[in-house]
Amino acid sequence: MSTATVQALPIAAIRRPLFRQNDQAKVKALMESIQEIGLQEPIDVLEVDGAYYGFSGCHRYEACSRLGHKTILCRVRRAPKSVLKMHLA
Numbered sequence: 001m002s003t004a005t006v007q008a009l010p011i012a013a014i015r016r017p018l019f020r021q022n023d024q025a026k027v028k029a030l031m032e033s034i035q036e037i038g039l040q041e042p043i044d045v046l047e048v049d050g051a052y053y054g055f056s057g058c059h060r061y062e063a064c065s066r067l068g069h070k071t072i073l074c075r076v077r078r079a080p081k082s083v084l085k086m087h088l089a
Contacts, residue, residue, distance in 0.1 A: 006042050008071040011064060014045060014054045017088060022062050030063035039064060042073040048084045052076070055087050 033040075043057025052074070054061060064072045 004044075004075045004077045006073065006075050009045065009052055009074045009076070010070060011061070011072050012070075014052045014061070014072070014074070016054050016058075016061070018055060020058050022059050026059050027062050027066070030059055031067055034060075034063055034067060039073050042075040045074040045076050046079045046084060046087070047076050048079055048081055053084060053087070 039060060041057075041060070043054055043060050046053045046055070054074075061072065
């Protein structure tokens with residue numbers, strides 16, 4: 001797997017294949033923090049054949065989405081389909 005690059009991606013372009021119920025108190029606290037000082041830590045995203053998959057940063061992702069942000073800062077790693085399949089197993 002290649003090294004990660006940090007870039008802003010459109011939130012709508014990131015697929016979230018694993019549904020998890022987020023702690024809403026944590027999301028609210030993150031929303032307040034992001035409004036005040038911005039997103040400090042990028043979420044981790046896999047790029048597989050030009051598609052983006054997010055498996056971590058669920059609370060930050062939801063906070064930015066609920067704030068109406070169009071993009072989110074991501075640490076992007078390119079990966080083959082075999083790595084994506086491991087995350088989905």
